[in-house]
Amino acid sequence: MSILEGTAAGIAAAVRAGDVTAAAVTEAALLRIERTNPHLNAFTDVTAERARTEAAAVDATIAAGRDPGPLAGVPFAVKNLFDIAGLPTRAGSKINRDRPPAAADGPLIRRLNGAGAVLLGGLNMGEYAYDFTGENAHDGPARNPHDPTRMTGGSSGGSGGAVAAGMVPLALGSDTNGSIRVPSSFCGIFGLKPTYGRLPRTGSFPFVDSFDHLGPFARSVADLAAAYDAMQGPDAGDAACTAWGVEPVATDLAKGTDGLRIAVAGGYFRRGGEAQAYEAVDRCAAALGVSREVEIPEAARARAAAFVISNVEGAALHLDTVRSRADDYDPEVRDRLISGAMIPGTWYVKAQRFRRWFHARMLEVFRDVDVILAPATPVTAPKLGQKTMVLDGVEMLLRPNIGIYTQPISFIGLPVAAVPLHGLGAMPIGVQVIAPPWREDLALRVAHTLEAAGVATAPVAGA
Template sequence: MNEADALLLQPAHAIAAAVRAGRVSAEAMAEASLARIARSDGLINAFTDLTAARALAGAQALDRRLRAGDPAARALPLPGVPYAVKNLFDIEGLSTLAGSKIERGRPPASGDGPLLRRLDAAGALLVGALNMDEYAYGFTTENSHEGPTRNPRDPTRVAGGSSGGSGAAVAAGQVPISLGSDTNGSIRVPASLCGVFGLKPTFGRLPRNGSYPFVASLDHLGPFARSVPDLALTYDALQGFDAADPGCQPRAIEPTMPALARGREGLRIARLDGYFLDNAGPEARAAVARVAEALGGLNGVELAGAERARAAAFLISNAQGAALHLPDLRSRARDFEPLSRDRFLAGALLPAAWVQQAQRVRRWFALRAAELFREVDVLIAPATPVVAPVIGSEWIDLNGRQLPARPSLGLLTQPISCIGLPVCAAPVWGVHERLPHRPRLPIGVQIIAAPWREDHALRVAHALEQAGVSSAPVAELA
């Protein structure tokens, strides 16, 4: 293994430091990432497109700047770091697939979305686009058009969704960072099941223009990484207002990286009980218990109305998603995945009064959360009710209840998405030591903060990482 191959399995900030110092070239890092994808993606199926020529050309241009001693190039936060994005992000020259068959015939994107431009400006190198559930409507990335993405921790199991390719590519060591989207849990579910870190920022924090929408009032974009500093570094590079997205709020950039060293200092942290423990299986409960223990013991609190908030998120997603796809549902229904098509059709038939009531519940639930955040700064909850199910599973067993697998993986994320709170998903290992007859797989916890306090969530995640409770090692691939 040469130095670039070894560095690819290290955190992004280590890659950036090596490229800045001239120990390894950006071109070598791009080549190492592309070579690992070539070796491993036949098993994982994380990628739908590669952008090799773009990555190599960008790397060569960066290397020339660094050799010339360009101070601006040496100050870049992510020089030579390979990354990939869910295939709902606009990539110049590629059709924005959004996991679908229908979009394959659409013209290629005329330019990159703003988040790609920001990562490129930070020195990162785009190597490709990643698999996902069709139109982001799912939690497993069992895509019938592209094939399922397989979990690098156990390729017989799902990677989660809808950003399954984004989580799997990072877990497999193909790239150290990636981008995904989260409407009802689509960053946090793959992060939990694949054993990586993921960040869903506050609704309105990052611009979403230049990406294929699903539910305009619920969609978020955010990063995946294998360490909390990498997550913070990437998120900080993504921040900034963009007036082209009417949902993006004109807030100043608020860097999170400098605050990580403070850990949990001064933060009031509590554990979410009630709905969030009632819908957690043994591994999820053990993960929360381990986190609570590492944080010095946490009091339990309840967030009233979580079940109703999840129902509201379902109705809003159904209705707004269906409205977006009505023309294709009328003219090309057979080209949808059957499950996506049926859910969209159901959404098109929802009474307007139901959707209006769902928005009222959403507002009511947001007020309950605001009351709770007057008493605490951070809430801990499980990210998924179970570890990754086997591909093709129709049902999961949750404390003796048989629940449909695909929608139920979002049981614990949807209430939080409904009100746009910032959440860091952090993977927890070793729960099999407390549950010796369960599979040795990661499962995530949600670290939930008040609006605009991504720094609080990332600080707690970093404290857990430093304590050895949360980590994201590269998967050992066959």
């Protein structure tokens, strides 16, 4: 087995012990990308020389008897909306390729580098993050490693595909309405959408400022937690990150789930999906000994309000560029932005008012439970190019409806660990482990318990 098919923790331990050099790990990863990426289209930019320089620095640190950090020599890559020094920040677009190269890395890249991780490049994504499919009109679609005729999910499709294929053990993505949780579900890997404001978004291209989150993907919960812990901390460049004054908290997976009150989301979250989506939740609940069901009030209205806010804020960001360079947008993205510009201001105000109400109601729910389980996606990965799907006997547009279960949760910024289940069908599918604000540790502890029980697994596709 290639060292890249193991965990980030295993790679770091081997590098720190001198069993393998960071340089050798980097070369193995670059070779795997060279062989695999042409078929999967996960990477848009490979920063090979930078990676070799960073790996050499890790090896030199170890040779000098110093600590290289907890992620010593671990390869990682980032969605191409992150600032990478020397590259234009594409955000999946044609237009942004005309921008000057980024002068510096974004803070999350710097923090992972500081922990010893080695950056291998930028990853494919849906244009301007306004996408659930992973199909990019300019760079081509990211392809699912479990079946290259199927979607990775979006908009962090390259991130999901790169980790699932074993090109890198860690990747970063963004999640506005589900863009970490959907690729995690379709590609069969773990993902973490932290609390809104927990990780700084400085040095990344925005989509919807009041929804945008950044977070990691991995093939083990321990790796997910290690990456998350390495990135925690405020940053003055992101008002959402500094306003809360929340200090970093190290994740302790060993605490397990003893004493946690866990429930399954009922009502809205048991409708509109395929049977496999609910079977995945039920298997997780059974493994945890959970039988309780809770109702999340007005979840359908929360999703509708999330659409309004996303469209309005996204349109406001792009309106001038749409006017001047309309033909350079993916037509589906462009048309959604134009529609957002026509939404009445009163709708936006009502949506924000409802958002405050919904947040208060969810805090009431969390007085009685600590963690909630819900489907991540209503279906497994659809075929590339598929435009519609049939759910509950109704044919509907696929692209906007993949996020029916994720949007009500990111609408109020709750932390979520996405856990993958394999073996329920031909393709994997994910479950959301939802926790109260600032309690990523609870979501990760439940995810770790499911992994330890063999219920949630993330094997390398094709290994």
